[in-house]
Amino acid sequence: MKAGPSLLHRIVLRLSLTTAAAILCAYSWLWFEFQSSISSLREQSLIESARLLAESVHHDEGQWRLALPAHLLAPYRRAEQPYGYAIRDQVNGAILLHEGADVGPVPHLRPEDEDEDGVLYTFPAPDSGDGEMLGEYLTFTAAGHALGVQVVRPLARESDLIDTVLLDFFEDGGWLAAPFLIALLAVSILTIRGTLKPLRDISQQAERIGPTAPGVRLCATAVPHEVQPLVQAVNDALDRLEEGYRVQRDFTADAAHELRTPLAVLIAHIDTLPDRQTARELRRDLDGMAHLVEQLLRVARSEALVIQPDEQADLAEVARGVAEYLALVAIRAGRLIEVEAPDQPVRVRGQADALFHAVRNLVENGLRHTPAGTAVVITVEARPPLIRVRDHGPGIPDERKELVFQRFWRADRQTPGSGLGLAIVRRTMEAHGGQVRVQDAPGGGAEFCLHFVP
Structure with a gap:
């Protein structure tokens, strides 16, 4: 019978695909969540910078000044960092204070855009390879004047930094997905095999039925x-x-x-x-x-037939008993029965009467097929314990050697007998835990071997 698909293989395959899909979804979610968080942090940083600048603006002796420590203004003063800020007069748009990169034009504000966080905007970076600039415009009031503050940073550099961080993360931590998947599959296989063990056990029980x-x-x-x-x-x-x-x-x-x-x-x-x-x-x-x-x-x-644990039979005695029982039948048919058995008992676990009838069936079968003037030979061996019954008849073709043990099977209707004798022999040997086999005898004929458990 063709074996069906392995349950273990199907479970492992589906679990592998599910786990791989889950890991892919998890990393994708982390990617988008990271992008969203970085974008939010970047925007919040610009808003906080704009608020800090707005809170530090004051008018002193006719001049607008920023009351900020030098280290907070340092990023706007470095040439290698194109950051910039500007304080503008809301009325005429004039720049009152400015440092760093160009902050671009004042974004057009719609009423719905105005809130406490101001408005974000982008514009092309002038005379720079930094691509676009990201800015924040926040309106405020200082010294009775309506002012606005613009803070800008290069968008490309921050995006490159984010991509670098993400790439490093996936290079350094992404490889963990492979050993995690392998470990998960190993644990799953062990768990599934342990779960299926009771099924294998009952399969072995079923084989004994x-x-x-x-x-x-x-x-x-x-x-x-x-x-x-x-x-x-x-x-x-x-x-x-x-x-x-x-x-x-x-x-x-x-x-x-x-x-x-x-x-x-x-x-x-x-x-x-x-x-x-x-x-x-x-x-x-x-x-x-x-x-x-x-x-x-x-x-x-x-x-x-059930063999009790303490039942024993002497194979040599069984063979001699069958020969004595069928001696007259053999003589009347012009045939002989020979017994080759050791003098010592050959004991096996078995029922003597059942074995007697099994051997009797084999000898009767041999007497029907062996030519007149020849003998049916019963051989008993001790190591391993077995009985051979050999005749000098035509033998059994290979294609029929298994059929002869089927009930009521006969080569043709003219063959004498009921077709049950060899079936009884096989069933008797099965009850004894042994086997019966048929093979070609040396010199011609058939040889039946009864193999017993030592």
């Missing part, structure tokens, strides 16, 4: 409460499946058990028929039906 452990359920207490309804729904579905599985198994077992007695009675009646030829033909058909019923009963029992 099967015919050998139909009662296993997913643990709903260790998962996030958002996932608990899904886990509970899965457990409920498993309960229904187990119940249906049990009903089907019980029906098969009951039906097979109920058929055994009528078949036994029918066989007994057929044996009393005077026509011995007809009796033999009917007996052969009834023996086949009885074998099928027996196999169905074995299937039902194998489905319910």
Whole structure:
């Protein structure tokens, strides 16, 4: 099945994009907020400078003077700093006091422009490479005269200074966005992986659910409460499946058990028929039906097979028991059964009766396919514990080696048997925690290997 998109990758990708967008928005907001704040501070500085000059103007002995310390007037007196101020008479516009750069014309004031902060204006800087000048014009009254003060500064230099400050900020502090994003993603990945761990745990629990452990359920207490309804729904579905599985198994077992007695009675009646030829033909058909019923009963029992922790079986004893049980059948068919097993017991955790029937099925299958005069060989090995059943028949093609373990599968309808024997063997080995495999035998034929857990 094609794997779907990773939930972790999708969360990390979306979180990365969201975080990057948030950082970009944050830096953009800082940029515009800084620009706005600097513009406001610049305008407020001009207004405060104009107010300071207006408050310091006084008329003394027929002269207009500024009562300001020299260090406050120094910026207007430096040639390298094109700052300037002018005190004007509002009536005729005459300049009463002036220092520094040209302050430009008096801005035209509309009634709605007049307030306590004056008015800001710009004008081209005369004979200068500084571009535009930014000025503040504030009206006031001193010594009974209506006056106005103009303060100007170069707009370009302040803008260059602002751009420099912003550039330095983004160069010095902007790189922090990358490690911050990486750290955030690392923490997010660890957090998401930790959050998804309960889902991985219940996935491993689900892998253990099967015919050998139909009662296993997913643990709903260790998962996030958002996932608990899904886990509970899965457990409920498993309960229904187990119940249906049990009903089907019980029906098969009951039906097979109920058929055994009528078949036994029918066989007994057929044996009393005077026509011995007809009796033999009917007996052969009834023996086949009885074998099928027996196999169905074995299937039902194998489905319910549970190996207890303290149960043990001797593989060597199982192999010898099967050989003794089928010896007469093999002799009548002109075939042999050979057992190669160590003298010491080969013990495994398992149920001897179930293993006996599993090996019996393999040997019966081998007796049907091995040629007359040859032997079916049962080999028992201790390390690792396993049983091999080898015949000298035609073997099994590679494309059919998995199909032979399916219920009721037969190569053709003329092949004797019910098609259940090898399915019972596989189910029995699953209950024992082992495996059954088929391969080509050396010298021809098929070899079935029962592998057990050491």
